[in-house]
Amino acid sequence: MSRAFVNEDNAAAQADQPVERQVSTQPNYVTPQGLAQLQAKVAELQSQINDQSTKGELADKQRQADLERDWRYFNHRLQSAQVVSLSASADKARIGTWVTFANEHDQQQRVQLVGEDQADATQGLINWGSPLGQALLGTSIGDEVLWSRPAGDCLIEVLDLQNSLPV
Structure with missing residues (x-):
């Protein structure tokens, strides 16, 4: 088809339309x-x-x-x-649980497992589907799990689980 038959206003408008955001x-x-x-x-x-x-x-x-x-x-x-509703006790890490863990060098970190739209690593809110989230999901106090990271695998130990907001 010749360019003479293309509505340039519609073509320009379509080119300016934002691409839809991908849904997980x-x-x-x-x-x-x-x-x-x-x-x-x-x-x-x-x-x-x-x-x-x-x-x-x-x-x-x-x-x-x-x-x-x-x-x-x-x-x-x-x-x-x-x-996801939180239970009173935190016997296993699940979405909403605050997890304190230590790496091989005894460096401690505290994160909460949350949904992807709530995730904010600077606030310690970790997507349950991320590599760290998947490593921690379902763990209990004392469990050791392997956290697969781009920087290399890291063995971590779960020290504490809480279903309440941090202090």
């Missing part, structure tokens, strides 16, 4: 806090979309498209969320 194939397990964060994110994005819509022709079309893409992603994550 792992189950969307979330803590109650993770669910609240997803709900807040969807509400925040909806508010920003509404703000752009009120601008009419003056709206930033690319910004609006990006916001709508993100809203679709987080709304899908919210709809597929499976809230």
Whole structure:
């Protein structure tokens, strides 16, 4: 087909459309806090979309498209969320459990196993599906497990499990 028959406005608009965000194939397990964060994110994005819509022709079309893409992603994550309830005792590490472990050099670290949307390594919130999350999931105090890392495997020992927020 000749370029003369292509609607250039539609072609340009399609080229500017943001690529959809990839949705993970792992189950969307979330803590109650993770669910609240997803709900807040969807509400925040909806508010920003509404703000752009009120601008009419003056709206930033690319910004609006990006916001709508993100809203679709987080709304899908919210709809597929499976809230994990915490038990009073922490006999095994599961989603929501705070795990204290030590490596081969007795360096201790404390992390909480959470869903992927809640994960933030700087806050000690580790995705349960990550290599560290998978190594810790299902462990008990005293268990030694191998954490497969890009920097090399590391033997870690589980020192403590808690189902409460850190102090």
